[in-house]
Amino acid sequence: EVQLLESGGALVQPGGSLRLSCAASGFTFSSCAMSWVRQAPGKGLEWVSAISGSGGSTSYADSVKGRFTISRDNSKNTLYLQMNSLRAGDSAVYYCAKGLYGDYFFDYWGQGALVTVSS
């Protein structure tokens, strides 16, 4: 059974940093592209960042480029999102999502990690 379990969500002050983790199981992690998708309270879905199975290729939304870094440790079956210079607009539930067939649509999602940026 595929499982994605996010952790690391918290309340953080503007300008602060946070690292989200997503522990994956039930599939060959290194074979799958992974993404982070966020959803602000009461709003729609916003793709944040993606990484290829090997970790050699990454992409970012313009809204987070230069502030967020996606990475993965295939030996630990874990995906990460390092978030720096956080803003109020980054407040959202952050979902870890698994790509299907190496592509960038998502057949499994985690339960989400809540990030609140507020003073």
Place this chain on the structure above:
Amino acid sequence: EIVMTQSPATLSVSPGERATLSCRASQSVSSNLAWYQQKPGQAPRLLIYGASTRATGIPARFSGSGSGTEFTLTISSLQSEDFALYYCQQYNTWPLTFGGGTKVEIK
């Protein structure tokens, strides 16, 4: 960036009726279009990818069609569990983008 526009924002349908949801891309995404369903407090669930391929375990009452810039998700006979939010997503071009969503509510 490719803008995905979903219509209508809200669709009121009676159980057993057909629902037709639209998704338009600001430029061609070929058939690289997925549909998701989301219920309150839950993560999205993949329904359709490749514009028309049902994901594993998705009932046959869900069907997708279209290519290029115009796409449709059809639910042939709405069941109680189908009342939810629906999003389209293009994965043809970076950045990946989602539509704003269509809420399917009970009429």
